[in-house]
Amino acid sequence: MKQIQTNCAYCGVGCGIQVQIGANGHSLKGDADHTANFGRLCQKGERLLETLPLPHALRYPRLTATDETISWLHATQLIADTFSEAIQQYGSDSVAFYLSGQLLTEDYYVANKLAKGYWGTANVDTNSRLCMSSAVSAHLRAFGEDVVPGCYQDFDVAKVIVLVGANTAWTHPVLFQRILRARESRGSKLVVIDPRRTATARQADLHIAIKPGKDLQLFSLLFRHLAVSDAVKQEYVNTHTSGLDNALTKLAGWLKDDGSVLKQCGVSEPVFAQLLALYRDNEEVVTASCMGVNQSLNGTDTTNAIINCHLLKGHIGKPGCGFFSLTGQPNAMGGREVGGLATQLANHMGFSEKEHRLLSEFWPASNVATRPGLSAVDLFQAMADGKIKAVWILATNPAASMPDVALVRKALQTCPFVVVSDISQDTDTAKLADLLLPAQGWSEKSGTTTNSERTITRQRPFLNAAGEARADWQMVCDVATAMGYPGFHYRNEADIFREFAALSAKVVSEFPGKQLDLSGFADITEAEYASMQPQQWPVNGYTDNRRLYADGVFSTEDGRASFVVPKVVVQAVSSDDLILLSGRSRDQWHTRSRTGHVAALTSHEPQPCVFAHSQTLTDRQIVAGQLVRISNSNGQQLIVQALADDDLQPDQLFMSIHWTGRETANASVNLLLDSRRDLCSKQPAFKGQCVKLSPI
Numbered sequence: 093m094k095q096i097q098t099n100c101a102y103c104g105v106g107c108g109i110q111v112q113i114g115a116n117g118h119s120l121k122g123d124a125d126h127t128a129n130f131g132r133l134c135q136k137g138e139r140l141l142e143t144l145p146l147p148h149a150l151r152y153p154r155l156t157a158t159d160e161t162i163s164w165l166h167a168t169q170l171i172a173d174t175f176s177e178a179i180q181q182y183g184s185d186s187v188a189f190y191l192s193g194q195l196l197t198e199d200y201y202v203a204n205k206l207a208k209g210y211w212g213t214a215n216v217d218t219n220s221r222l223c224m225s226s227a228v229s230a231h232l233r234a235f236g237e238d239v240v241p242g243c244y245q246d247f248d249v250a251k252v253i254v255l256v257g258a259n260t261a262w263t264h265p266v267l268f269q270r271i272l273r274a275r276e277s278r279g280s281k282l283v284v285i286d287p288r289r290t291a292t293a294r295q296a297d298l299h300i301a302i303k304p305g306k307d308l309q310l311f312s313l314l315f316r317h318l319a320v321s322d323a324v325k326q327e328y329v330n331t332h333t334s335g336l337d338n339a340l341t342k343l344a345g346w347l348k349d350d351g352s353v354l355k356q357c358g359v360s361e362p363v364f365a366q367l368l369a370l371y372r373d374n375e376e377v378v379t380a381s382c383m384g385v386n387q388s389l390n391g392t393d394t395t396n397a398i399i400n401c402h403l404l405k406g407h408i409g410k411p412g413c414g415f416f417s418l419t420g421q422p423n424a425m426g427g428r429e430v431g432g433l434a435t436q437l438a439n440h441m442g443f444s445e446k447e448h449r450l451l452s453e454f455w456p457a458s459n460v461a462t463r464p465g466l467s468a469v470d471l472f473q474a475m476a477d478g479k480i481k482a483v484w485i486l487a488t489n490p491a492a493s494m495p496d497v498a499l500v501r502k503a504l505q506t507c508p509f510v511v512v513s514d515i516s517q518d519t520d521t522a523k524l525a526d527l528l529l530p531a532q533g534w535s536e537k538s539g540t541t542t543n544s545e546r547t548i549t550r551q552r553p554f555l556n557a558a559g560e561a562r563a564d565w566q567m568v569c570d571v572a573t574a575m576g577y578p579g580f581h582y583r584n585e586a587d588i589f590r591e592f593a594a595l596s597a598k599v600v601s602e603f604p605g606k607q608l609d610l611s612g613f614a615d616i617t618e619a620e621y622a623s624m625q626p627q628q629w630p631v632n633g634y635t636d637n638r639r640l641y642a643d644g645v646f647s648t649e650d651g652r653a654s655f656v657v658p659k660v661v662v663q664a665v666s667s668d669d670l671i672l673l674s675g676r677s678r679d680q681w682h683t684r685s686r687t688g689h690v691a692a693l694t695s696h697e698p699q700p701c702v703f704a705h706s707q708t709l710t711d712r713q714i715v716a717g718q719l720v721r722i723s724n725s726n727g728q729q730l731i732v733q734a735l736a737d738d739d740l741q742p743d744q745l746f747m748s749i750h751w752t753g754r755e756t757a758n759a760s761v762n763l764l765l766d767s768r769r770d771l772c773s774k775q776p777a778f779k780g781q782c783v784k785l786s787p788i
């Protein structure tokens with residue numbers, strides 16, 4: 093029996109998988125040697141083979157206006173001509189890519205190279221903007237680079253693990269089981285800070301049911317109290333950080349310490365004292381956050397407030413210590429590494445003159461973008477305003493997953509040329525495309541991903557592509573070549589990876605403080621790439637790659653980490669408003685285009701519904717199970733079934749993010765959310781918007 097070593101298509105834990113290829117069918121199991129999962133898989137990972145073949149798989153390029161199947165040659169030339177004309181007539185910023193954390197790093201790299209290197213626009217954003225960009229901004233401000241300093245092993249050895257805005261039991265199940273095992277063997281304490289009593293919170297030693305959106309206030313208060321305690325490592329602070337006095341002075345300007353802040357947070361003084369003691373009296377504390385923090389108005393500042401607490405104690409890059417950002421998607425990290433966000437160039441570079449010159453020489457391209465492009469919300473707004481004339485969307489479904497999906501759908505209808513490459517022709521976005529391109533999916537495609545702890549893993553194919561489906565990198569390179577650009581004649585994905593690694597080597601030679609260092613792969617052969625084993629970066633043969641910044645030297649210009657002054661943006665809430673929370677359900681993934689077809693995965697939440705406290709339902713004369721209307725102040729509304737859930741507080745509602753416009757009635761929770769966002773990261777504030785609930 094042949095075995096293929098690959099990885100899971102879903103979350104940022106990045107579990108390794110072994111697929112057994114048998115004469116009578118295939119089977120899979122967790123990869124016992126992968127450091128992310130040591131052989132374990134969750135229900136979604138275990139059932140990956142059941143998602144195949146996809147019922148609505150896209151197999152051939154197709155023009156939707158005429159429902160005509162066309163050749164790849166025709167499709168490629170059409171894209172090349174239309175994008176060239178738009179650039180010529182309206183300028184570089186009239187075209188855009190919208191990418192996805194489902195893409196492989198090689199796909200991401202060539203799309204960025206084409207747009208940012210040759211088209212001359214940084215209008216390349218990704219659905220990682222919706223998921224991780226607040227953590228990215230906070231890393232940049234604190235450490236000088238978008239770096240997760242720690243690793244999963246820190247959860248094994250920590251004395252205290254604090255999960256903030258993270259329902260890890262459902263969203264990162266394999267990591268959560270690891271946390272529970274560590275608690276059993278070491279007696280570590282688990283604290284969960286979340287408005288809901290989630291499956292994760294139910295297993296915590298301490299659940300702090302904070303009011304939605306108040307994490308910034310809580311961690312800022314914690315920071316103030318820790319700063320005057322004997323927990324501060326003064327020598328570390330003096331030698332390796334900057335900005336502490338300024339942060340504390342500015343904080344005192346808005347953060348009262350008279351009990352009113354805790355009241356706003358819904359946290360009692362004894363509970364706060366318990367939390368403070370856990371941070372103050374323990375050396376090994378890991379704080380991990382996820383979408384509850386990232387997808388809020390104060391996502392970046394909240395993350396920096398958490399990092400501030402760890403910097404005070406010198407707890408970065410040491411075993412069992414520090415801040416850890418839990419990544420949502422399988423390759424959000426890899427995408428960021430090659431410049432997937434509109435605010436970065438490849439290899440974590442910005443738009444300085446030196447960085448710009450380096451990239452221009454390396455590719456070599458005469459038209460490298462000189463400034464950041466439009467981030468996701470602004471990109472779709474520009475499209476709705478008629479400023480984007482051609483867009484190419486790869487492996488994502490913004491017509492269901494963006495906030496204010498009504499505007500996104502209008503944007504896609506307004507844009508003269510929308511290309512969508514995907515594995516499915518049944519997504520909300522595919523239905524609004526002008527040209528559909530069949531992309532290879534998990535089981536067919538080949539390349540690399542990077543998980544939450546910086547481990548690069550090879551994703552390997554074991555099935556032939558359905559119909560004429562192609563690798564995303566191949567489609568992009570063919571279009572680039574048809575547009576007349578040199579430098580896209582890669583023979584395979586190994587060529588692309590090698591080029592990225594060589595770029596990385598050049599970047600670190602000119603910016604020695606950069607941690608993203610793949611120079612050890614700069615000469616990787618095809619055979620080495622084919623047999624590559626999971627490996628954490630930096631990959632250079634001399635840096636300890638498990639934890640970064642252990643020496644206290646950071647990626648900033650002066651080598652010091654920064655204490656950041658948190659500022660708070662408060663959302664107005666009227667007395668009859670309910671706070672709408674959204675998140676993943678246990679067994680589904682994104683907009684259900686893969687997991688929605690597996691009966692065992694749909695039974696957990698078989699139809700769209702809103703969860704509310706039973707008191708909330710009674711107050712509105714709603715009986716559990718009945719249809720209700722949820723509406724927002726912009727006149728948008730959803731009609732779904734109401735179910736009672738007393739793990740919510742009475743002023744809150746919860747809906748899962750997976751339902752879309754493909755259901756009989758539009759059931760996407762994002763229809764109710766406007767596009768307000770974190771001012772620093774531009775990440776939409778999906779959590780905590782105000783709605784009304786009524787019976788129908």
Ligand code: SF4
Nearest residue numbers: 100102103107134137
């Ligand atoms: Fe896949 Fe995440 Fe489950 Fe691992 S924990 S099997 S990566 S969904």
